[in-house]
Amino acid sequence: MTEPHDDAQAAFSGVRPVDPRHALDEAALDRWLSAHVEGYAGPLTIQQFKGGQSNPTYRLTTPSRTYVLRRKPSGALLASAHAVDREFRVISALSAHGFPVARPYALCEDEGVIGSVFYVMAEVQGRIFWDLKLPGLQPPERRAIYQAQVETLARLHAFDPATLDLSDFGRAGNYFERQVSRWTKQYRASETEPVSAMDRLIAFLPDSLPPDGETRIVHGDFRLDNLILAPDAAEVRAVLDWELSTLGDPMADVSYLLIAWAIPASLRNGLAGADLEALGIPSVEEMVDLYAAQTGARPANLPWLFAYNLFRLAAICQGIAGRVRDGTAASDHARAMAAQVQPLADAAWGWARKAGA
Structure with missing residues (x-):
């Protein structure tokens, strides 16, 4: 996303008291944890993580260990959004095959416990970097972290979904067609004011789709601040936030990762205009080469892929704007995110023009 990067590490790192809008029934939760989470023993202390725009996320502290709880927000939600049950399923499958995710403990589909579906996983200790x-x-440290990021993404895309028992985790084929349709519907469902660039993109993208690629597990939001790295090494300990994961074209993840190089460096998640060589950060071409060395695959027509990903981000931000309007947004930074719809849409249309629009 595209918030200003000043003090981003302090703004997004760590926990805070639980927002009253997202308060939990602690007694009910304690009873459920005692019955369903191996090794759990209270007393329980609950705090809310600062980061995260979509699903409220909490640290659960007990005398012997800490856990993380992810829940659907309360209130009216867009169809298919906030799918924490899908998150739990995919991290359970990946954890069983040694991919770096937090250990999943249990899923609760009984909304009567805390008011919505939720799951509990281990808290992974390490570093989260909020500024690219x-x-x-x-x-050298920066380069090693970027290399570890690409290698982890390539490792994810190496899995055959059938090997993970995830053949039914999404539909095979027509991935970009389905995604453009999905995000168009999500955008229209939460639209608060006309954005002409979005209207143009909604007309252009379905008529200019790339050919289908192979079907793999797609994370959907693979970026640096969704990774936990080891405290003292460029080692990815856990990939977080699987809400948007599905079966799809791995080039969607690759190009989403690369749009950071098209976003101004004045923003915390932008690298355009930065002195990458001095920073030690690989160029777009080097990132593509690193991924290709692991997988043999390269993205084609990056301008179209960038237009698609920026359109998708604009639709996500519009969804946040809708939740701000409805009072269900999960983050203190939600209003700033909602304000990004117009600039993201404009940037997407600029790339669409380069792709032939």
């Missing part, structure tokens, strides 16, 4: 320029690190 990685301030405070040395160039």
Whole structure:
């Protein structure tokens, strides 16, 4: 996303008291944890993580260990959004095959416990970086982190969904067609004011789709601040936030990762205009080469892929705008996110023009 990067590490890291809008029934939760989570023993202390725009996320602290709880927000929600049950399923499958995710403990589909579906996983200790320029690190450290990021994505895309028992986790084929349709519907369902660039994109994207690629597990939001790295090494300990994961074209994840190089460096998640060589951060071409060395695959028609991903981000931000309007947004930063719809749409249309629009 595209918030200003000043003090991003402090703004997004760690926990805060639970927002009253997202308060939990602690006694009911304690009873459920005692019955369903191996090794759980209270007393329980609950705090809310600062980061995260979509599903409220909590740290559960007990005398012996800490857990993380992810829940659907309360209130009216867009269809297919906030799918924490799907998150639990995919991390359970990946954990069983050694992919770096937090250990999943249990899923609760009984909305009567805390008011919505939720799941509990282990808290993974390590570093989350909220600014892509990685301030405070040395160039070799930055390069190693970016290499680890690409290698982890390639490792995800190496899985045959059938091997993970995830053949039915989404539909095979027509991935970009279905995604453009989905995000168009999500955007229209939460639209608050006309955005002409979005209207043009909604007309252009379905008529200019790339050919189908192979079907793999697609994370859907694979970026640096959804990774937990080891405290003292460029080792990915866990990939977070699987809400948008499905079966699809791996080039969607690759190009989503690469749009950071098209976003201005004045923003915390932008690298365009930064002195990448001095920072030690790979170029787009180097990132593509790193991914290709692991998988043998390369993205084609990056301008179209960038237009699609920025359109998708604009639709996600519009969904946040709708939740701000409805009072269900999960983050203090939601209003700033909602304000990004217009600039993201404009940027997407700029790439669409380069793709032939």
